[in-house]
Amino acid sequence: MNTKRCRWCGDDPLYVKYHDEEWGRPVTDDKTLFEFLTLESAQAGLAWITILRKREGYRRAFHDFDYHRVASMTEADEERLRGFDGIVKNRLKIHGAIVNARLFGEIVSEFGSFYNYIIGFFPDSRPIVNDVPDESALPASSPISDAISKDMKRRGFKFFGTTICYAFLQATGFIDDHVNGCHCKRGK
Numbered sequence: 001m002n003t004k005r006c007r008w009c010g011d012d013p014l015y016v017k018y019h020d021e022e023w024g025r026p027v028t029d030d031k032t033l034f035e036f037l038t039l040e041s042a043q044a045g046l047a048w049i050t051i052l053r054k055r056e057g058y059r060r061a062f063h064d065f066d067y068h069r070v071a072s073m074t075e076a077d078e079e080r081l082r083g084f085d086g087i088v089k090n091r092l093k094i095h096g097a098i099v100n101a102r103l104f105g106e107i108v109s110e111f112g113s114f115y116n117y118i119i120g121f122f123p124d125s126r127p128i129v130n131d132v133p134d135e136s137a138l139p140a141s142s143p144i145s146d147a148i149s150k151d152m153k154r155r156g157f158k159f160f161g162t163t164i165c166y167a168f169l170q171a172t173g174f175i176d177d178h179v180n181g182c183h184c185k186r187g188k
Helices: 013-021 030-043 048-053 055-061 067-071 075-081 091-111 114-119 143-155 162-171
Strands: none
Touching: 013 048, 030 048, 030 055, 030 067, 030 091, 030 114, 030 162, 048 055, 067 091, 075 091, 091 114, 091 143, 143 162
């Protein structure tokens, strides 16, 4: 049997597994949302498969994505991570992950969870399932990702412009952009 899926994942087993088991599935817990925020921010300017291949390294480097622990990391930790082979060693991205952890915690304190903060930007506070006839119909951003990234930039978040924000929303299921007919499309 030939399973229909989004073409972007190709036939790389890691990419296929990510597509089939994670991408576009609703995420509500703060730890996983922080993981995707960190990984998507690290991806800026790089291919997503590069970050997927380094995911375990990011888990080791950033305390299994415990945002409380990452928020308490110091300049010495940043320097140490610049020599850590399991992640993208960009100084600004490492620093940004720590800054973002602190700000993530502030949002959790203010809204009760990061999920509550993000979903508040959506009509009726509900995720969106888009009609996607093929990959050429996929946008790189939306008015919602524009609004979220603008608010997060105002709060001080790093490496989270509208395109990265949109990718985050797709990855965490706030927006289902699986192509029509994909076996992972919600409601199909």
